[in-house]
Structure formats: C-alpha cells, structure tokens
Amino acid sequence: MATNLSRRTFFGAAAGTTALGLGMFRTVSAAEAKDIKWDETKKFVIIGTGFAGLAAALEAYENGLKADEIAILEKMPTPGGNSIINGGAVAAAGTDMQEKEGIKDSPDLLYADILKAGGGLAHPTLARRIADESVQNFYWLRDKVGVQFKAVTFHGGHSVKRSHAVTNNSGSGFINPMLAKCKEYGMEPRLRTIVDEIIIDDQRRVLGVRGRTNYRFGREDSGRPFTMRATNGVLLASGGFSNNVQMRMSHDPRLNEKFDSTNHPGATGEMIQAAQEIGANTIQMDWIQMGPWTSPDEKGFGLAPLFVESCLGYGPMIDPVTAKRFIQESGNRKVRADAIVAMGHPAVIYTTLENAKTAIIGQNMTQELYDRARKNNVIKEYPTLDAMAADLKIPLDELKKTNDTFNKYIKDQKDPDFNCMMFKNAKPNVEGPFLAVRLWPRVHHCMGGLEINDNAEVLSCRGKPIEGLYAAGEVTGGVHGMVRLGTVAVADCMIFGRVAARQVAAKK
Template sequence: MHDRRSFMKLGAGVAAAGAMLPLTASAKCAEDDVSWDGEYEVVIIGSGFAGLAAAVEAKHKGAKDVVIFEKMGVYGGNSTLNAGQACFAGTDLQKKLGIKDSADLMVKDQLKSGRGVASESLLRHSAELGPYVYQMTKDCGCVYRDFIITTGGTSATRSHQVVERSGSGFIQPMLKTARKMGVETQIRHKFEHLIHDKKGRVIGVNIRKGYHFGFEDSGELINIKAKRGVIIATGGFGYNISLRQAQDPTLTAEVGCTNAKGATGDGLIEMLAAGATPVHLAHIQSGPWASPDEGGFGYGAGFSLYNFPHSIAIDRNTGQRFMNEIADRKTRADLELQRRDQNGNPNPALLIAPKHEAKNDPSMAKVLKYNVAWEFDSVEAIAKHFDVPLQPLKQQIADWNSYVDKGEDPQFGKRMNAGRGIKLTAPFIVQRLWPKVHYCQGGIQINTKAEVLAAKTGKPIPGLFAAGEVTGGIHGVSRLGGCSTPECLAFGVTAARSIMEA
C-alpha cells in the first residue's frame, strides 16, 4: 500500500475540487472527488474468524489485492478468547466416532434455541457450509482434538475443538495462511466511516491509521478505495456497557463480560448510520459457564464446558440442582442469575465435578492453579466451605448417581448419554458459576449472500458485505454453544464469494 505523507486530520473530510467535503458515515461523493491513500480489490475490517475466512476465500477466488484492517494492537479480537470450539455436522471425525448428525438436525436444534425468531435460511446456509469451512481450517493448519464435545441444547455431539482449546488455534494458522497467500494485514487501523459514491454504492472506507485504543483522536485519517467492495467483520458490542444496557437494562456493570475490550460495536454503529437494518439488538447472551473468580473468558469456561455433561450445578441455599446443566445458554444463564442470598445479592451456584473425570481435561490444572476452582475430599468439606445444607447436598449427589445408573434424569430431563455413565464421587473439583455477557445475537441484517440490507428499501447496499457477530437475526433469542465460530467462518467465506462475483 502506498502511504501519503499528508494525512487528513480529525474533522477533515474528503478532498474535493476546490473544497473539503465533510465525511460522515452516509457521505456520498463522486469517485473523482476523493483523495485516495490506498486501493485494494477487497477491503476487510476486522481480523477475527469472519475476517480471516473472508481473506483466505477471497484469495482462493482469485482476488489480487486483499487487506485486513484491525483496530487493536493484536489480531483476532474476540475470536482468540473463546474455547476453540466449532459445531460442525457430518464431519469425518463424527463418522469415525460413530456420531450420527446432519445439517438438518443442527438447524433444528438452533431453531429451538432461537425461540421462534431465528433465521432458518441463514442457519441452514451456515450449517451446510460447515464441512467446507471445517476442511478449510484444517488446510490452513488448524489441528483438532480427536474428542468431540457435547454443548448445551444439542441433540448430537458436534463441537469440534482445536488442540489449543482456544480461538487462537484458529486465528494463528489462518492469519499465517492469509499472509502466505498475499493478504496485507494492518493493526492499529480503526474503521471510521464508509465512503459511498453518488449512487449509494460503497466504494471505500475512512480509516484512522496509528490508532491506539482508548485514545479516540489518535492517529491520522486516510481513505482506502475498495474496487470490489467492503466486508465488515468487526464483532459485537458486549464491552459497550451503555449500548448493551440500552438494549437490555438488566445487563449492568454487575454482569461481567468475556469479550475483548475492543468489542464496542464500531462497525455496527457505522453501518446503522449508513442506513443498514438493525435486527434483534436486545438479544444479548450471557455465558452460563463463566466464573466470578476471574476476569474475562478465563479458564473456568473451559472447565465448565468439559464437565457440565457429567456434573451437577447446585444452589448454595438449598444444596439442590436447579437446572439441566446442558440446556441452552439462555435457560442456564437466566437461572444462574436468580441465585441470590436473602438480601438479593449474587450467591453464585456451584458446579461440582468428579476429579476422576475432570483431570482428563487440561483445564482442571489451570482452574486449581489460579483459584478459580477448589478440590475437596468429601461432601462435608464442600458444605462447610460454601455454607451449603449438608443433608440435601448428600441426597442430591446420591440421587444424581442413581440417575446415571438408570440413564434418565427425572429432575430436569438432562440427556444422560452425554455423561457417558460417569458417577459423581470424591474427590470433587468445585467451581462457582455466574454468567458474563458473551455474545450479541443482534446486529445488522444480511441475506444468504452476506449482503447488508438497507432499512429503507430492504435491498442490499451495493458494495457492502458483513459477517460474524456484527450481523444479527441469525440465532434468535439464544445461540447454542460452539455455533458462532462456524457461522463466522461460513459467512466470511460467503462474503468473499459474493464480493468476487459482484
């Protein structure tokens, strides 16, 4: 990219003939009026799953010039912070393990979780692309474990996990592959505005080069031309407390957040200003696997995700279970938030796992090392430490083990085959549970071509595509665990295909 020495300052606009045209998110101008500082076939904003998948696929489709702009000082955003899981249906690994699954079954599970407002067409598009993006990630160098994880709300075991057990296991190989293919990558480049021509087509972006998070006036403004179009993959707005609380007043600062601090909704806000259709902004999901004893996503999430199928979550006031530990996320998070003491203050539930099984996952060592979970040799020790009624807790554990024997959970209807016959016996590993804001189901509306739809017309905004958490309406009220990664990848691929066909 050719950099100009004289960059535009904050508040300046696009250099026009004899004048300065103020630049806003809805600015329209003749292409000849813009002073461009660089030019690419495909411009991608955001370096997470969706952005990297779009970059790799665009190169596969023959794009000569592709650039990724990332506002933070590191690549990956929220995508690096998850547990490295992705739900795919019909993979070779599932077949090897004797797991029967299909895109139809995956869509059915997601529609149920979406509570009537999820988009069947978008979910189906993502699910059917699953095997392709699964193979694409492997071709990029992502390495999956031989073990597939059971996530909440699913009727088949389908969550494939990379060996790093972190989103970085996707991000680093995909970033390396994109660069090898010739994709240019830039950090500390914050997307400010879209640039349109007089007919409304997106022809470029206004970028703040040299941006440092938290210093909104830092850096200098440049204009980048996008010959084919722009793909927005900037993620959600979970760390924008005022914005999320405006949509859902219950999501105060009392509820933590697993997101990277850069998840402030920049791309969403700019597309809305440009006339994109908002959808489901109030549907914001909290992760029921989070721990209040650490910041961000943490190690506790991985521990919970592994152990939920064969463990129990109990209310400290009663010593009894209060939920199906592998129900969908919203069901569990809502129930966990109801665990309060007599004064109405949070009284986080306890996840009690058997050490003989928990030790088979690397997360156990981490949660013990960092005081996110604790080991106890007896039920009595748990009850004393957490002030839990002893006899009800003993009875609950005995009842649970009888459910394991019978293969049926009469309390909450938990799918017992997910636990593989594992009983809850001493010693125990115990972690506290308290939800954290994790994912925004709401965003801007797209179609199955990843085209951004205009609120005024319902038609695509020419030259503008989006993928990942910045989009909305796909999952509905609640998103199933492990389903954002494949969706981000699938619609990143779709956006690249669409932009190359435009």
C-alpha cells in the same frame, strides 16, 4: 413548494468530527465521488482479522483478486480478534472425519439443529447456507489452509458429534494457519487501523471508509485520519459488542458495567453503529448470551467453566444465602444465567473430590488446568461441609438439608425438584474434601447484529441490500436466533466471509 428542495442537493459533512469517532455520517453525490481525495484505493476492504475477515481475504485472493487489491484492517495491536481465544472447533455436517467414526450426519440435520436451538428466530436462509457449505468449508480449512484437526467432539444441542476440534484446542489453531496463508499470498493485516465511518453516495452505495492509522485502543483521540476507497466492496468482519456497556444496556438493561465479558477487549461493536448510521438494520440485538459457568474469582472465560459444566448432575448449585437449590443445574445456558442474575449475587456449585475425579479431572479438565484453578482458588477445597459453610457464609443447617436431599436424588437417579440430569457413576456427596466454585455469569456472545441476506449483503432498514456492504460473523444477527449452538459460529464466520469474498471478487 417542495420541488425546490427535492431538486437541489444539500451539504452533508461536519468538519473533522469523525476523526474523533463522533460518528457523523456523510453522503456524497455520484457526481462528486470522483472529486474525493482518497488516500488509497482497493477493490476489497475487510474490517477485522478474526475467522470471518481472514477467511474472506483468502477466498478473495483465491478467486482472482490480487494481494494489493485487498486491505485487511485491524484496530487492535494484534490480529485474531475474539476468534483467536475461541475454543478451537468448527461445526461441519457430513465429513470424512465423521464417517471414519461412524457418525451419520447431513446438512439437513445441521440445519434442523440450528433452527431448533434458534427457537423460531433463526433466519432459515442463513442457517441453510451454513448447513450447505459446512463440509466444503471444513475441507478448505484442512486441505487448502492447512488447519490441523484431531477429533470430532460433541457440543450440547447438536444431534451428533460434528464439532471438528483443532490440535491445540484453541481458535489460534485456525487463525495462525490463516495468517500464514495470507502472508504466503502476500497479504498482511494492517494493525492499529480503526474504521470510524462508512462513506456512501446519495444512493446509499458504499464508496469506501474513513478511519485512523496508528490508533491506540482505549485512546479515542489517537491516530492519523485516512480514507480508503473500496471499488468492489467493504466487509464488516468486526465481531460483536460484548464489551460495549452502552450498547449492551440499550438492548438488555440488566447488563451494566458490573458484568464482565469473556471476550477480548476490542469487542466494542462500533462498526455496527457505523453501519446503523448509514441506515443498516440491526436485528435480535437483545439476544446477548451470558455464560452461566464463569467465576467472579478469575477474569475472562477462565477455568471455572471446565469444572462447572462437568459438575452438573454430580453436585447441587445453591444460593449461598439460603443454601437452597434454585434452578435445574443441567438446564440450558440462558435459563441458568438468568436465574443467577435474578438472584443478584453469585451462586455456588460443589461436589466431592471423589466425584470430581470420576467426572471432571482428566476428563473435561486436564490435571494441569485443575491444579492451576485450585492454586488460584477458583476451585476451592474444604475438608468438610462445615468448613465450606463457614468460609462461603452458607447457613450450615440448611446446607446439610439440601445436601442430604440431593444425595437422595443421586441414589434415586431422579430429581423431583428441578429434574436435574443424574449420572449413574455419581456418588452421594458425603465425605470430604469438597470442591466448590462460585458462579457469576459473564457476557459471552452477541447473537444479534446487522441483518444480512444469504449473500452476506447488509440490508437496510427498508429490507434492501446496501450496495457494496457485506458482513459476516458476530457482527451480524439472525444466524443463531435465540440460542447459538457451540462451534456453529465458527462455521458462520468463515462461510459468510467467503460468500462475501466470492461476490466481491466476481465484480467487474
């Protein structure tokens, strides 16, 4: 009879394998937990040094934890994760900066915008938390952390201007002051420190982590094993999996190794896997956002997006094989990226230098960045359509037809074929020079991830919080649903990182 089995206990650990990242989990009975030899004991173990991890560290300290009770672990040789290469603006709805510009905004409006973009999949309780705390988070960043803001900007999908941009237009404008404040508080990230495993007891309560110091990213056999007890909680603030091809392809089989990403190399998602191994639930993992505005002629996020997003409506996007348009140029990211991927080869978007001077250069793209993109031949220049057709192997007669038709639509201010948005200051693309950019999407953001509740507690596959485990930022799912609004993810990271920190700090 099974009573025998249910009353006894079993061994659960494989010798040595996890030090190599093989992902074996183990449980520890409550009675045995006191016998584990922990290398260190902390109250709060934070994994990741992006917006979420650093915000959590600061918040935990400001809520009463001592610096030496907090560990901030970072597997890469430098801190900041993907956040430090972010665009550098945070959503907040109802700030004094907005008020000065006469922008009327409110938590309810931000909440409604997130749900609308989410297409039904955004979790209302998570969106609500972000909406309700966005203003306080902004003031905390500015008045406590010392982040310097310069302007309130607009991002597609928001009802009003509410993206608060930092002075240097980069995520480092947040990360560097946060790191400085950590240092001021006596905390510093431990770099090259990877976590392989979350250690739980037989009630699935999190006891601590197991990992490696002196880890070299890309050398999976590197590092020295360590264990770290976390008496109050572990926060996963470790980002998404844009650079993990196996994970990507499980959820969206199109996203094979031929796709680059805009992310930093460390966006490899192994903490999601480690959490899954102890029974955490993942949600909406197949909503992997591709940026439709990247060019195969450069790496990473690159300069092309600055050109492309402002070129929409000024020139056509075509399939170079047929010279025909194939999608609404001003449509949403997902629709455009999917259409290019389905085509199977890069698209081309172009306009005249004349239009570029009106709408792009000195507008969304500084002259300096434009010059660099021209020099790198990401933006290509041709004296005539004939020259462009010859270089990019576009059938000339068809190109001329497509161009004439698009020019007519610019004049008519109406596009009956694809309903592309048309701008009054656009001129027909007649006289060269012409500027062209090739487009091939890149993996940009993982909307899905670990399921959390609005206390940032990670939920098990049975829908219950896993005691002692928290998550914030791109490692989580459900905040954005189908479509992420620009700059909301920055607020998401910080707000849920801080929510987790307050709970961990409040624990006895």
